[in-house]
Amino acid sequence: MMNRLRTMTAIGALALGGAIAQPAQSATICFAFQDLETEFWVAGHLAITTTLAEQGHTVLERNANEDANRQFEQVNDCIAQGVDGIILIPQDGESATTIVANAQENDVPVAVFNRPPSDLSRGIVVVADNATIAEQAVDFIVDQALEAADDDATLNAIIMVGDLGDPNAVGRRTGFFNAINKHADRFNVTEVATNWDAATGLANLEAALTANPQVDLLFTSSDFLFPTIRSVLEPRGMWVQRGEDGHVWMAGLDGDATACQLIKDGYVDATGVQDLFFEAEAAMEAILRAITEGNTDPNEVIEDPGFALTFENKEEREMDMWGCVLLAEGFLD
Amino acid sequence: MNTHEPAGDRPRLAVSPDAGSASGTAAAGHPQRCAARTVRDRAEAVLLSDYFVLYLSLAYMAILIPFLPVLGTPANLSNVLSNMWPLLVVAIGQTFVLTIAGIDLSQGSVAGLTSIVIAVLIATAAPEQVLGQTPVWGWLLTENGGVLAGISFGTWIGVLLVLVLAALIGLANGLAVAVLRMPAFMVTLVGLIGLSAFAIWLTQSNNLRNLPPEFVAMGRGTLVSLFFGEQYQAQLPRREVHAFVTWPMIIAISIALAAHLLLSHTVFGRRVFAIGLNRKAAEISGVPVRRIIVTVFVISAVCAAIGGLMYTGRLETGRPTLGGGNFLLDVIGATIIGGTSLFGGKAKILWTVWGVLFFVLLGNTLNLMNLSAFHVDMVKGGVILAAAFLDVSRQRLQRRRT
Numbered sequence: 001m002m003n004r005l006r007t008m009t010a011i012g013a014l015a016l017g018g019a020i021a022q023p024a025q026s027a028t029i030c031f032a033f034q035d036l037e038t039e040f041w042v043a044g045h046l047a048i049t050t051t052l053a054e055q056g057h058t059v060l061e062r063n064a065n066e067d068a069n070r071q072f073e074q075v076n077d078c079i080a081q082g083v084d085g086i087i088l089i090p091q092d093g094e095s096a097t098t099i100v101a102n103a104q105e106n107d108v109p110v111a112v113f114n115r116p117p118s119d120l121s122r123g124i125v126v127v128a129d130n131a132t133i134a135e136q137a138v139d140f141i142v143d144q145a146l147e148a149a150d151d152d153a154t155l156n157a158i159i160m161v162g163d164l165g166d167p168n169a170v171g172r173r174t175g176f177f178n179a180i181n182k183h184a185d186r187f188n189v190t191e192v193a194t195n196w197d198a199a200t201g202l203a204n205l206e207a208a209l210t211a212n213p214q215v216d217l218l219f220t221s222s223d224f225l226f227p228t229i230r231s232v233l234e235p236r237g238m239w240v241q242r243g244e245d246g247h248v249w250m251a252g253l254d255g256d257a258t259a260c261q262l263i264k265d266g267y268v269d270a271t272g273v274q275d276l277f278f279e280a281e282a283a284m285e286a287i288l289r290a291i292t293e294g295n296t297d298p299n300e301v302i303e304d305p306g307f308a309l310t311f312e313n314k315e316e317r318e319m320d321m322w323g324c325v326l327l328a329e330g331f332l333d
Numbered sequence: 334m335n336t337h338e339p340a341g342d343r344p345r346l347a348v349s350p351d352a353g354s355a356s357g358t359a360a361a362g363h364p365q366r367c368a369a370r371t372v373r374d375r376a377e378a379v380l381l382s383d384y385f386v387l388y389l390s391l392a393y394m395a396i397l398i399p400f401l402p403v404l405g406t407p408a409n410l411s412n413v414l415s416n417m418w419p420l421l422v423v424a425i426g427q428t429f430v431l432t433i434a435g436i437d438l439s440q441g442s443v444a445g446l447t448s449i450v451i452a453v454l455i456a457t458a459a460p461e462q463v464l465g466q467t468p469v470w471g472w473l474l475t476e477n478g479g480v481l482a483g484i485s486f487g488t489w490i491g492v493l494l495v496l497v498l499a500a501l502i503g504l505a506n507g508l509a510v511a512v513l514r515m516p517a518f519m520v521t522l523v524g525l526i527g528l529s530a531f532a533i534w535l536t537q538s539n540n541l542r543n544l545p546p547e548f549v550a551m552g553r554g555t556l557v558s559l560f561f562g563e564q565y566q567a568q569l570p571r572r573e574v575h576a577f578v579t580w581p582m583i584i585a586i587s588i589a590l591a592a593h594l595l596l597s598h599t600v601f602g603r604r605v606f607a608i609g610l611n612r613k614a615a616e617i618s619g620v621p622v623r624r625i626i627v628t629v630f631v632i633s634a635v636c637a638a639i640g641g642l643m644y645t646g647r648l649e650t651g652r653p654t655l656g657g658g659n660f661l662l663d664v665i666g667a668t669i670i671g672g673t674s675l676f677g678g679k680a681k682i683l684w685t686v687w688g689v690l691f692f693v694l695l696g697n698t699l700n701l702m703n704l705s706a707f708h709v710d711m712v713k714g715g716v717i718l719a720a721a722f723l724d725v726s727r728q729r730l731q732r733r734r735t
Contacts, residue, residue, distance in 0.1 A: 067657075069655070073416050074700055077701060080408035094541075094650040095648055098648050107571040
């Protein structure tokens with residue numbers, strides 16, 4: 001599976017290669033990431049490392065294993081090694097702010113990939129418009145759920161909330177409520193904390209469903225939780241395909257291969273898509289441009305507008321979603 | 334009681350047992366045997382020396398520098414020192430507990446709890462959107478920050494409060510071990526789980542920034558930086574200014590000196606060793622065992638708290654998850670590598686200093702070798718195992734020489 005992913009990513013990398021600005025000489029880039037626990041991070045990691053290597057740059061990889069202090073030390077070690085630039089996937093927004101400031105104080109340009117610092121004013125920050133993407137996905141399932149329900153029925157909605165120390169999680173929660181609040185009188189909302197941890201999400205979702213077994217709509221702040229959700233809903237007879245009695249309208253966010261498969265299978269109805277390849281390309285391009293221009297403290301927010309893939313538009317747009325591309329390459333085989 | 338005195342420091346007779354042999358062959362072989370014995374004695378002396386791990390660290394650096402020239406650069410040495418200080422403070426606390434043949438697994442969670450409590454008390458601002466649903470919102474923390482924000486000496490009152498909190502945790506641990514005679518492993522394991530969950534509950538796993546600058550200085554404040562000119566290794570010109578004398582350094586060295594005096598030059602220290610060697614014998618000898626054990630756990634918790642404060646200042650963020658992951662591996666590993674015995678009764682603060690230096694150096698060099706986090710942890714685990722084996726060998730050697 002990983003070989004296929006590598007092949008696919010290499011193809012993607014070659015496709016990206018021509019578009020990215022090149023410094024006068026090959027650069028040494030420190031790629032510091034917090035871990036690779038989801039499909040999104042795995043695919044992002046491969047896209048970045050493969051593309052940079054294909055272009056002749058040296059990549060020093062640093063995996064902090066979800067430890068913010070370790071990441072801080074690893075980035076400092078990279079700076080001591082004389083890297084030209086840093087691409088960072090931080091543990092959280094707060095540690096990102098400290099690390100970005102520290103790198104800039106040492107005259108090293110830094111780009112933050114996908115998980116933004118709590119202070120957006122420093123560094124190159126490539127981030128999805130989480131609130132808008134989430135709102136689009138939730139709008140879709142809200143409309144579907146209301147259409148399928150009686151006119152005066154009040155529906156129960158669940159949101160699986162991420163780690164609210166991560167601005168991505170905050171944005172997704174905001175997007176969810178923006179959509180729900182358009183019909184505030186029609187929904188009771190239960191928030192289930194996950195802290196971006198499948199085991200925590202499982203325990204809290206089980207508790208929420210034990211307290212209130214009736215669920216009409218569920219939004220997960222990340223697609224990586226769908227297997228967890230399935231393991232809770234299936235034994236309760238709530239993992240039901242679209243068009244059948246008891247179907248829970250479901251949406252997620254990320255756009256991974258599992259979500260793509262579940263939309264095709266009819267269990268999930270929509271997912272907000274972050275354009276992983278755009279984000280990877282934007283981060284690499286910006287950091288290489290900063291090196292070329294001699295800019296040690298580039299400050300720029302690059303927004304990925306994203307979109308919502310739904311069962312209605314999947315025929316036209318599925319190949320715009322990175323997870324569906326991976327799926328087509330046999331990622332889940 | 335001076336059982337922790339390394340045998341390597343004692344005068345030795347260099348007389349061979351074969352010295353009186355009348356055999357011509359033996360006589361001919363005598364100088365070689367003497368030379369071999371002298372080399373072995375010297376090797377044993379080095380192995381038992383207080384400075385063994387320092388020698389090991391220097392040898393390790395000397396071997397690697399030709400392959401990793403960056404290892405000896407001012408930037409990297411500054412990093413190594415900066416990584417060392419907070420870990421040293423926590424490891425000093427663990428040294429006391431290991432000396433009484435105990436273990437303190439709760440140090441990481443004490444550091445995490447300390448980190449988030451101090452942030453809640455002294456932060457100068459807090460986002461309601463993120464923290465509005467937490468149990469501390471509205472009475473300890475508001476949009477204007479913690480209850481001590483903006484108050485004269487508020488930061489230092491906060492620091493004092495969290496140190497008292499840590500001391501109380503240590504007191505509880507110590508009482509459970511000393512009075513209730515519960516195993517230290519179990520008591521502190523419960524502390525590890527319970528305190529960590531409590532810390533996470535306080536802010537619902539959220540981190541807290543906006544800490545006052547005087548507090549941040551505890552973790553990364555610089556007193557003396559050295560300018561080494563422009564660096565041309567990278568494509569972009571870079572100022573080579575590196576911190577060498579920092580507040581964390583001052584704090585850690587002060588604590589190390591105080592701990593050294595306490596452990597090696599006071600009645601209290603001798604009693605700590607006595608308990609570690611044989612608790613029953615210490616009781617019979619009139620050592621106030623319970624009081625000493627409780628005090629040792631208080632010291633350990635307070636050291637963990639100070640280390641937690643230093644890490645918090647360094648990251649400029651209160652984090653309830655601080656001290657999780659492999660933190661305990663680092664603390665216990667560094668202490669054991671230094672030479673402190675897992676079986677109790679054998680420790681020196683100086684050993685812990687060298688152990689932390691070696692451990693930090695190891696992590697640093699593995700990073701510079703571009704190994705992944707998983708490989709780094711595997712190597713660290715192997716080094717800790719080697720250190721434990723070395724500990725056993727040193728004990729055996731010491732027994733043989735005494």
